[in-house]
Amino acid sequence: MHIEKITTGTHEEVLFCTDERSGLRAIIAVHDTTLGPALGGCRYWRYDGVEDALADAMRLSAGMTAKAALAGVPFGGGKAVIMADPQHEKTPAMMRAFGRFIETLNGRYITGEDVGVSPADMAHVAEETTHVAGLTTGRFASGDPSPITAEGVFRCMKLAAAQVFGSDSLRGRIVALQGLGHVGLSLAGKMRADGAQVVAADMNPKAVDAARDLGVQIVAPDRILTQEADILAPCALGGVIDHDSIAGLRVRMICGAANNQLATPDCAQELHRRGILYCPDYVVNAGGLINIAREALQIGDADWASDKLEAAVANFGELIAWAAKDRRPPLEEADAMVQKILQDGWRQSHAM
Ligand code: NAD
Numbered sequence: 001m002h003i004e005k006i007t008t009g010t011h012e013e014v015l016f017c018t019d020e021r022s023g024l025r026a027i028i029a030v031h032d033t034t035l036g037p038a039l040g041g042c043r044y045w046r047y048d049g050v051e052d053a054l055a056d057a058m059r060l061s062a063g064m065t066a067k068a069a070l071a072g073v074p075f076g077g078g079k080a081v082i083m084a085d086p087q088h089e090k091t092p093a094m095m096r097a098f099g100r101f102i103e104t105l106n107g108r109y110i111t112g113e114d115v116g117v118s119p120a121d122m123a124h125v126a127e128e129t130t131h132v133a134g135l136t137t138g139r140f141a142s143g144d145p146s147p148i149t150a151e152g153v154f155r156c157m158k159l160a161a162a163q164v165f166g167s168d169s170l171r172g173r174i175v176a177l178q179g180l181g182h183v184g185l186s187l188a189g190k191m192r193a194d195g196a197q198v199v200a201a202d203m204n205p206k207a208v209d210a211a212r213d214l215g216v217q218i219v220a221p222d223r224i225l226t227q228e229a230d231i232l233a234p235c236a237l238g239g240v241i242d243h244d245s246i247a248g249l250r251v252r253m254i255c256g257a258a259n260n261q262l263a264t265p266d267c268a269q270e271l272h273r274r275g276i277l278y279c280p281d282y283v284v285n286a287g288g289l290i291n292i293a294r295e296a297l298q299i300g301d302a303d304w305a306s307d308k309l310e311a312a313v314a315n316f317g318e319l320i321a322w323a324a325k326d327r328r329p330p331l332e333e334a335d336a337m338v339q340k341i342l343q344d345g346w347r348q349s350h351a352m
Contacts, residue, residue, distance in 0.1 A: 001100060011058060012038075013108070016050075019097035023088025026098055027053055029061035030109050031077040034345045037107055038078025039289065039296060040064035041114030041134070042098065044121075046084040057081045059238070059260050060114075063282050064289070069341040070334060071286040071312045073293040078109040084116070092124045099128030107131050112145075112292050115181075115237070119143070133295040142295035145288030146182035148309060149257055152287030153183070154190040155313045157231065157255040160279050163320055164253045165230065171195030176227040176251065177216070179236030180207035183257040183285075187235060188216050199227055202236075226250060234258040234281075241267050246274065255279035268331040280334045283319065286312050 006014040006027075013030040027050075030038040040061055047053040057079050065077025082098060084090070102111050102125065112134035113122055119136045126132045135141045157175075162168035175191050177184055177200035188198050188211055198216045201224035202208055208218050219227060225240065228250040234240050238260030246267060253276060254261070261281045262268060271278045290308045319337070323330040 001097065003101065003104065006054070008058065011061065013105075014054070014058065015101070015105075016054075017098070017101040019094070019101075022091060022094040022097040023085060024094045024097045024101075025083040025085065026080055026101065027057040027083075028080045028101060028105070028109055029057040029078060030105070031058075031061035031079075032065040032342065033076035033108060034342050034349065035065075035069060035076050036074040037076060037131075037296075038064070038109045039068060039073075039075040039112070039133070039293065040077060040079040040109075041112040041292075042080040042082060042117050042125075043114040044082045044084055044090055044116030047081070050083070053081050053083050056238075063259055065342070066335070066338045067282040067286050067289050068293075069338045069345075070283055070315065071290055071293075072308065072315075073290060073297075075110075075289075075293060075296070078111075079114070080109070080111055082117075090116075090121065095121045095124035096128050099125035099132070102131050103129040105131070110296050133292045135295070140295045140298045140300060142291045142305075144182065145291040147186050148287035148291045148305060149285055150183045150186035150190060150287070152290075152309050152313060153187055153233070153235075153255060153257050153284050154194075155309075156279055156284040156316045157191075157233070158194070159313065159317045160253050160255050160277055160320060161231070163324060164277050169195065173197070173231060174199060174229040175231045175233055176200070176224050176229040177233045177235060178202075178221075178224045178240065178256070179234070179258065180204070180211045180216075181235065184233075184235035185210055185214075187233060187257065188214055191233075192216065199229060200224070231255060234261050239263045241271070241278075243267065243270065246270050246276075249274075249276060251276065253277040253279065255284055256281070257285045259285065262331075265331070268329040272329040277320070278329060278331060279316070279320070280331045283312075283316050283330075283334050
C-alpha cells in the first residue's frame, strides 16, 4: 500500500493511493471539512490518465462541499475516484484495499457509492473501515440514494417550471432527458406521471427498453442536447454543457441530476444571457447526499431525510426567486450562499 500526498491550493488533502496486489489506483480528495467530515461517494471510471482522474476528483469533491453546505447537513466535501484499468478488474480485494486507505484518514472522509460502484462493492469496503455509508444492510442502512435524488430533482424542476412557464405542472411540457440510469429512469417515471412528454437517450439497451415501457420516446445519444424541448434534464455524466453545446440548445431551462454539468463556470453567465434558466446541479441533486447523511449520522427516523429534502427544495425555490429579482444566474447566487455558510462555519469553529 502506498500513499502519495498531492499538494493543491484548493483542497485540504488529496491522496494518490496505490495497492500493487489488487491493482487499485485511486485518488481521495478531501476538499473542505469546515462543516464536518468530508462525505462523498467513490466513482469507478475509465479515465484518460491520472490528470483527468485528479481533475474529476477535485471538481466532484468541491461540489460536495457546496452541496452539503446548502442542504444543511453537517458534512464537508470529499470524493474518491478509482481508475478503472483493463489489466485489473474491479474485485472484492480491490475494494477492501480502498477501504484500508479510507481507514487511514480516521473519519476525515466518509465514502459511499457513485457511478460504477455498487452496494456490493461498498460492503467489501465496509470490511476494512466503518467510514462508509450507502450500505444496504445494518440498522441505519440508507440503500440506493437514487429515488430520493430523483424526487428532489423533480420537485425543483416543477418550481423552476413555475418561474419559467408560469405553471408548476409538467403537463404538455417536453423534457429532453440525457441518461436513463438509476436517477434518470426514476425521474422519467415521475415526469410522465405529471403529464410530461419525455424524449430521452442512453446507450444502454436495457435502460432504453425500461424507458419505452414508461412511454418515453427514444432518440440517439448524439441528438439529445439539440433536441427541441422545454426542459433539458442532464442525468448522465458531467461537463455536457460547454460553449459549443450551449450554442445548439433549444430549451428554456436545464434541471437534472448529473454532477458538474457545466464544463466551465462561465457557462452559467452564457446560459443566463441566452435566457435559459440553469438550475444549479449541486442544489437540485442533493437528495442522495441527504439520504446518505442520515446513515452517516446514524439517525433512525426515516422522516429526517424527507424533512431535509423538503427544506432543500424550499431553499431552491427562494434561490431562483432571488436570482430572478437580482437578474443573476442562480449559480452565482448559490455559490455566494455557500461561501457565506462556510465563512460563518469557520468563524464558529474558531470562536474562543
Ligand atoms: P447511472 O450510472 O446509474 O446512470 C447514468 C446513465 O447515463 C447510464 O445509463 C449511462 O449509460 C448513461 N449515459 C452515459 N453517458 C451518456 C450519454 N452521453 N448519453 C446518454 N446516456 C449516457 O448513474 P446515476 O446514479 O443515475 O447518476 C446519474 C448522474 O447523477 C451522475 O452524474 C451522478 O454523479 C449524479 N448523481 C447521482 C446521484 C444518485 O443518487 N445516484 C446523486 C447525485 C448526483
